Every structure is written in structure tokens, then in C-alpha cells.
Amino acid sequence: xxxxxxxxxxxxxxxxxxxxxxxxxxxxxxxxxxxxxxxxxxxxxxxxxxxxxxxxxxxxxxxxxxxxxxxxxxxxxxxxxxxxxxxxxxxxxxxxxxxxxxxxxxxxxxxxxxxxxxxxxxxxxxxxxxxxxxxxxxxxxxxxxxxxxxxxxxxxxxxxxxx
Amino acid sequence: xxxxxxxxxxxxxxxxxxxxxxxxxxxxxxxxxxxxxxxxxxxxxxxxxxxxxxxxxxxxxxxxxxxxxxxxxxxxxxxxxxxxxxxxxxxxxxxxxxxxxxxxxxxxxxxxxxxxxxxxxxxxxxxxxxxxxxxxxxxxxxxxxxxxxxxxxxxxxxxxxxxxxxxxxxxxxxxxxxxxxxxxxxxxxxxxxxxxxxxxxxxxxxxxxxxxxxxxxxxxxxxxxxxxxxxxxxxxxxxxxxxxxxxxxxxxxxxxxxxxxxxxxxxxxxxxxxxxxxxxxxxxxxxxxxxxxxxxxxxxxxxxxxxxxxxxxxxxxxxxxxxxxxxxxxxxxxxxxxxxxxxxxxxxxxxxxxxxxxxxxxxxxxxxxxxxxxxxxxxxxxxxxxxxxxxxxxxxxxxxxxxxxxxxxxxxxxxxxxxx
Numbered sequence: 001x002x003x004x005x006x007x008x009x010x011x012x013x014x015x016x017x018x019x020x021x022x023x024x025x026x027x028x029x030x031x032x033x034x035x036x037x038x039x040x041x042x043x044x045x046x047x048x049x050x051x052x053x054x055x056x057x058x059x060x061x062x063x064x065x066x067x068x069x070x071x072x073x074x075x076x077x078x079x080x081x082x083x084x085x086x087x088x089x090x091x092x093x094x095x096x097x098x099x100x101x102x103x104x105x106x107x108x109x110x111x112x113x114x115x116x117x118x119x120x121x122x123x124x125x126x127x128x129x130x131x132x133x134x135x136x137x138x139x140x141x142x143x144x145x146x147x148x149x150x151x152x153x154x155x156x157x158x159x160x161x162x163x
Numbered sequence: 164x165x166x167x168x169x170x171x172x173x174x175x176x177x178x179x180x181x182x183x184x185x186x187x188x189x190x191x192x193x194x195x196x197x198x199x200x201x202x203x204x205x206x207x208x209x210x211x212x213x214x215x216x217x218x219x220x221x222x223x224x225x226x227x228x229x230x231x232x233x234x235x236x237x238x239x240x241x242x243x244x245x246x247x248x249x250x251x252x253x254x255x256x257x258x259x260x261x262x263x264x265x266x267x268x269x270x271x272x273x274x275x276x277x278x279x280x281x282x283x284x285x286x287x288x289x290x291x292x293x294x295x296x297x298x299x300x301x302x303x304x305x306x307x308x309x310x311x312x313x314x315x316x317x318x319x320x321x322x323x324x325x326x327x328x329x330x331x332x333x334x335x336x337x338x339x340x341x342x343x344x345x346x347x348x349x350x351x352x353x354x355x356x357x358x359x360x361x362x363x364x365x366x367x368x369x370x371x372x373x374x375x376x377x378x379x380x381x382x383x384x385x386x387x388x389x390x391x392x393x394x395x396x397x398x399x400x401x402x403x404x405x406x407x408x409x410x411x412x413x414x415x416x417x418x419x420x421x422x423x424x425x426x427x428x429x430x431x432x433x434x435x436x437x438x439x440x441x442x443x444x445x446x447x448x449x450x451x452x453x454x455x456x457x458x459x460x461x462x463x464x465x466x467x468x469x470x471x472x473x474x475x476x477x478x479x480x481x482x483x484x485x486x487x488x489x490x491x492x493x494x495x496x497x498x499x500x501x502x503x504x505x506x507x508x509x510x511x512x513x514x515x516x517x518x519x520x521x522x523x524x525x526x527x528x529x530x531x532x533x534x535x536x537x538x539x540x541x542x543x544x545x546x547x548x549x550x551x552x553x554x555x556x557x558x559x560x561x562x563x564x565x566x567x568x569x570x571x572x573x574x575x576x577x578x579x580x581x582x583x
Contacts (some may be wrong), residue, residue, distance in 0.1 A: 013351055013440060017548040021555075022527035025200045026230060026237035028207060040550040060352040063385060064546060065527070066287040068204050068303035089356050089387055090287060094303035144187050144317070155212035158309045 001122040003080035003101070004130075005052035009114040012058035014041055016091065019062065019070040030076035033069050037077040051078035054118055056109055058084065062091025071100040081120055083127060083138070085109050096145050097154040103127065103138035111136060165415020167323045168392050169358040172298040172412055176281045184322040184421075192222070194276055195310050196284030198266055198523075199227040203244045204304035205285055209311055217252050218314035224256040224275060225249055226266040229523045231259075234530035264495025264521045267291035267379060267463035272495055274404030278393040278411050283307065283316050288463050288545065290381045294374035295401065296393035296411060301382060321387045322421035323358040324349075325414075328365035330429035335579065337473070338373030339465060339543065339563040341365065342380040343434040345426065347444030355385035357421060360414065365428040366391060371400045372469035379464045380545050383441040433578060435541075436561035439549045447566055447578045454486070457540040458571035459552075460564050461492025461519075462526045465543035468498055470564040475507040477568035477579050478514040484574030489516045490525060490532050516571070528552045534559075541570045 018041040020033055027033065038045035038055075055074065061084035062070055071094045074082065081101040095102045101122050108127045112118060116131040125138035141149070151157035166174065166181060174182045176190040197205050202225050217223060225245050233239035242259075249257035256275060263269065267288050270276045278296035282289060285307040292299035302316065310316045328341060341361075346353070359381045366374070374391050381389025391397075393411040401409065433447040460466075460474050471493060483489045491511055493499040499521065502508055511518055525532030526544040534540055534553030540560070542552065547559035560576060569579040 015546075015548045017527070017546070017551050021550050022200075022529050023533075025527075025529070026235060026241060028204050028241070040555045043555075060355065060385065063351055064287065064382075064548060066285055066289075066301040066303055067200065068285075068305060069200075072204075086352065086355065088352070088385060090301050090303060090382075093306060097303060097305035142187060154305050154309050155208055155214065158313055159212060159214065 003052065003054065003120045003122065005054045005080050005118065006050065007112055007114055007116045007118055008045065008049065008053060008055050010041055010055065010057040013060045013063055014057050015064035016062060016067050016070045017064055020067065020073045025067060025069055030072050033073035034076035037073040046077055049077050049079060052080045053078065054120070055079050055082045056112055057082070058109060059086045061087050063088035066090045068094045068098060071095040071098055075100045083108055096148055099149065099153050105136050105138040108136035108138065164419055165417040167358065167360060167414045167418040168296065168390055168412045169298055169323055169360070169388060170320060172279055172281060173318060173320055182320050184320050186320045187317065188320060189315050189317050190281055191314055192283050192310055192316050193280040194224060194282040195222055195307055196224045196266060196270065196282065196286065196289060197304065197307050198229055198286055199231060199242050199245060200229045201285030201304045201307065203241045205307040205311065206244055206248045208305050208308040212308070214312035217311050220252055220254050222314065223254050223311055224270060225254060226258045226263055226269060227260065228263055228265050228521065230529050262496065265463045265466055265523055268466055268494030268498065271295060271375065272404070272497055274401065274406055277401060277405040277407065277409035278397060279409050283310060287382045288379050290386065290388050291375050291379040291463060293378035293381065293388050293390040294371065295397055296391060298388055298390065300388045321356055321358045323360050324354055325360045325362060325420045325423045327423065327425045328361065328363035328428050329425060330365060330427050332365045332368055332428050333431065335433055335565065336428060336431050337563040338369055338376035340431060340434045341428065342377040343436050343441065343444050343561065344431055346380065346384045346442045347434065349384055351383060351440050351442045352385040354381065356387055359384065359386040359389045361389060361391045367394065370469055371396055372467040375467065376464055380441070383545060433563055433566050435576060436547055438547050438558040438560065441545065441547060441561060447576065450576050453560065453576040454539065454574060455541045455570060455576065456487060456538045457532060457534060458487055458489040458567050459525050459532055459540060459542040459544060460567050461494065462523065462544040464545040465564050466492055466494030466498065468501055470543065471498065471502050471507050474564040474568040475510045477565050477582060478516065479510050481514055481572045481582065483515045483571045486574050487571050489571040491516050491518045493521055495521055525552060541567050541576055543567050
């Protein structure tokens with residue numbers, strides 16, 4: 001799988017309240033949630049973001065609550081993948097489980113600026129900044145998690161295993 | 164090489180003698196939890212996937228606690244999805260308005276969670292139950308949906324950081340101060356993917372309620388779980404509550420730790436977390452003149468009996484400052500009732516405190532105490548992120564219940580000893 005999009009850059013410790021404030025958690029509709037994606041970090045993000053764009057952030061992206069609404073709203077807003085130095089644990093799991101591709105690469109985060117055009121090869125974990133021509137390598141996911149993604153999410157994976 | 168308590172519990176749930184940090188394992192889970200925000204997503208995923216059989220209805224716990232009594236029509240619709248599912252599947256552990264409490268206060272109180280358990284919950288503060296010597300961790304709704312069908316979940320066995328709290332706990336220092344100080348020390352990702360094992364003389368002396376507060380906030384340091392080995396205090400708490408067999412695990416003396424951090428509690432004073440991260444800590448004496456408009460006392464962090472007693476001791480015979488709204492949320496109906504029997508409600512109401520039915524409402528800016536632009540709150544809850552309690556330009560400070568009560572009286576953040 002390959003993604004190509006423009007970069008929206010965020011800082012460190014972006015929490016799930018910034019990604020999707022709790023005042024909007026009275027719905028599970030991805031489309032409704034997408035309207036408020038990243039709202040308390042950047043109030044106009046949902047109006048600016050285009051299909052295929054990529055979020056890049058510093059360390060500990062998605063810290064805080066376990067709300068799956070966070071990766072759901074990012075995916076529904078059209079964001080193709082998220083690259084960060086590190087992800088908070090529950091956000092990491094949730095992203096894998098719902099099929100939002102995520103990549104850890106501190107070098108890419110430092111080397112890529114807002115507005116850059118970036119291409120990501122999800123299978124290889126290679127990240128190419130088409131604006132500067134530089135490329136980066138993300139940490140590969142353990143095979144176990146790649147199987148979940150290939151199956152189309154955790155529930156499909158569980159079904160395939162015959163539960 | 165020995166094993167930590169976290170490793171031993173996980174090993175027992177996969178039927179192995181030993182496991183190592185970093186191992187990816189699938190473990191049986193004893194209790195699966197979700198609330199009115201996360202359960203609807205889990206239910207929708209569960210039904211959409213065609214996994215129609217619940218592995219054991221007795222192991223599933225649904226608590227409506229975030230937005231009930233319903234704050235609006237959308238919340239009412241969400242709650243209805245869970246009610247209908249709970250009835251359809253005859254779930255014995257479904258807690259609705261009138262019987263519910265804040266989930267992490269309710270489950271230990273009802274004896275649903277026990278030492279030695281593996282507990283997963285679609286709520287990040289599921290780590291609270293580590294105070295009982297269980298392995299408890301937060302996950303998302305899809306993980307819960309899968310576990311509802313299989314009774315299992317996958318885990319990466321975490322490394323453990325051992326915290327040793329030495330010295331005699333000063334009278335004004337609570338579990339909240341210990342955990343805020345700890346998060347301030349290591350940062351909001353200081354224990355990312357790791358277990359936090361709380362030990363030492365001060366923990367041995369700490370009440371069960373104080374231990375719940377500490378384990379509750381392990382997630383605020385990025386921790387996978389917080390855990391305290393069971394002892395006499397744990398035994399006394401669970402003996403009349405837990406109706407099934409349970410196991411007390413202890414870390415081996417030669418267990419391997421990623422880090423060992425020693426904290427001398429005798430030098431501590433009450434801790435305040437300043438906006439906008441729980442790690443942004445400061446001793447109360449150095450916080451300066453911070454005026455506040457709202458005080459919230461309660462939540463899964465500090466809504467237990469000891470917390471209400473500490474607040475009442477400060478409020479007795481005093482009034483909330485005229486510029487402050489103070490709201491108290493007992494964690495469960497049983498706590499509410501006991502507070503009434505002990506006369507705490509008289510103290511609160513005479514002090515002009517508003518007392519609410521149990522809810523997570525204000526802690527996450529859901530309802531029952533939302534802040535306007537530019538307003539500032541002192542809260543005994545667990546997070547002070549931007550916009551956490553309302554407007555993105557409002558501010559939340561965190562503290563223990565006695566400091567919160569004293570500050571409600573003064574209209575600014577103070578130490579309880581300053582209350583005139």
C-alpha cells in the first residue's frame with residue numbers, strides 16, 4: 001500500500017482530548033466525528049485537511065483516553081496515515097485495530113515540515129519527502145500486527161482464526 | 164532470574180511458567196469492561212463482525228457513567244444501544260442510572276475485580292484495579308469487541324519500572340500527591356508501554372483508597388498498568404467483596420526491572436499539576452496567587468470515601484468562596500449513602516457545595532460543570548489537557564481533595580493549613 005499527501009505538523013504529547021474533544025463523544029458516527037478532528041489543537045483543521053493528507057507529530061501522539069473515536073475521526077477526515085516519533089500505547093493499538101496506518105520515525109518527524117509532499121510505502125515502511133528528496137525508514141511493525149492489518153482489522157483477524 | 168508481579172499474572176493467564184518483557188502473548192482475561200462512550204462502538208463492531216456469541220456473559224461489565232442521566236438526545240441514543248444489548252445478552256453486570264457509579268470506583272466496591280486478575284477495559288483508567296494486585300489496562304472498543312467473543316486479548320509483556328516510596332508519609336500527603344509527584348518526575352510518557360510497580364514503606368501504610376488513586380493515574384505517565392502487590396490492606400478490602408477464588412502474586416526479590424526509582428516521601432508537600440499536562444507539577448507553596456472559579460471533587464481518581472472525608476474535614480463550618488462553584492461527585496451510590504450517614508453531606512450542603520449523582524461528566528468536559536472561556540478550575544480529577552473541562556481557553560489545575568476544598572473556601576489555590 002502506498003500513500004501520498006501533504007503534511008500537517010503537530011507538536012509533542014498531542015492528547016486525545018485535542019484530537020477529538022469529549023464534548024463530541026455523544027456520537028459514534030465517523031463523519032460527525034471527522035468534523036471536529038484535531039479541533040482543540042487546530043480549530044480549522046477539519047476544513048483545511050484534504051483526502052490523503054498526512055499528519056506528522058512529535059513524541060507520545062494520542063496520549064490520554066482510550067477513545068477509539070480518536071483514530072476513527074482522523075481516518076474519517078481523510079488522513080491517509082500518521083507519522084510520529086512515538087505513539088501512546090492505547091492509540092497505537094486502536095489505530096492498528098481499526099486500520100489507520102501509523103509509522104514511528106523520529107528522523108522523518110525532524111526532517112519533514114508542514115506543507116511538504118510526502119510518499120509512504122506502508123509495506124516497506126519507507127517515507128520519502130518529495131519536496132526535499134530525502135527519505136526515511138520507519139520501524140517495521142511486528143509480524144503479528146501486520147497480520148491484523150492484512151486481515152482488515154482485529155475482528156476480521158479473530159474471525160479468521162475461527163472464534 | 165525471578166519475575167515481577169505483572170509478568171507472573173500474565174504468565175498464569177497464558178498457561179506458561181515464565182515470560183519475558185517484549186513477548187507478544189495472547190492471554191485469557193477475567194473481566195472485560197466498557198462504558199457509555201466506548202461500549203456503543205464495541206457493540207456495533209461486535210454485531211457488524213457477525214461474532215454473535217459472548218464467551219461468558221458473567222465476565223462482561225457495562226457501566227453507564229460518562230453522560231448519564233443522559234445529557235442530550237445523542238447521549239440518550241448511545242445509552243439505549245447498551246441497554247438493549249445488555250438485555251438481549253442477559254448481562255448480569257450491567258449498571259444503569261440508580262445503581263451505577265463511576266466505573267473504577269464501582270467494580271472494586273462490588274467485588275467484580277480481584278487480585279491476580281487480568282482485566283481489560285475500554286477506558287484508559289482501567290489501570291485503577293492494579294491497586295488490588297491485578298493486571299489491569301485500558302484498550303479501545305475494538306479490542307473489547309474481540310475479547311467479548313474470545314475471552315482473550317493480545318499483549319506485549321511490558322518491562323517494569325519499580326518505584327520505592329520510602330519514609331513516613333506526612334499527614335497532608337495523599338496517594339494523589341505521590342502519583343502527581345511521580346508523573347512530574349518521569350513525564351507523561353515516562354512509563355510508555357511499561358508497568359509501574361509501586362512499593363515501599365509509604366505504600367505499605369497507604370489506605371486502599373489512596374492506592375486506587377495512585378494506580379488510576381499510571382496512564383498519565385503513559386504506563387500500561389500500575390500495580391501494588393496485595394497485602395493485609397488488600398486482603399481486608401476484598402474479603403467480604405470478592406466471591407470467587409483469587410490469587411495474591413508478589414514480585415520475586417531477583418525480578419528484573421527496567422529502572423528503579425526511589426522517592427523520599429518525607430520531603431513532599433501537596434502537589435499541584437498546572438495546565439496543561441499532569442506532569443507539569445509544582446508544590447502548593449510555590450504555585451503563586453492563582454484565583455479559581457470552579458472546584459471539582461470526585462471522579463475515578465478521588466471520588467472515594469477517604470477523599471470525601473478529607474474534603475469534609477476542611478469544609479466543616481466554612482463556606483465556599485462567593486466567586487467559586489464547588490461540585491462534589493461521590494464515586495458510587497454506596498459512597499454517597501455512607502457520606503450521608505457520616506454527616507458529610509450536611510457539611511457540604513451547609514458550605515454551599517453542590518453534590519451530584521455519580522458521573523464522569525465534568526472530568527472530561529462532558530456535562531455537569533463545563534468551564535467558560537478564560538475560566539480556571541482546581542480539580543481532583545486526572546487530566547488537565549487543553550479544553551479538558553470545557554472551553555479550549557479554560558484552565559484546569561489538579562490536586563488532592565483537601566487542597567481542593569481549602570482552595571474552594573479561599574477562592575484561590577492554597578494549602579489546607581492556610582484555611583482561617
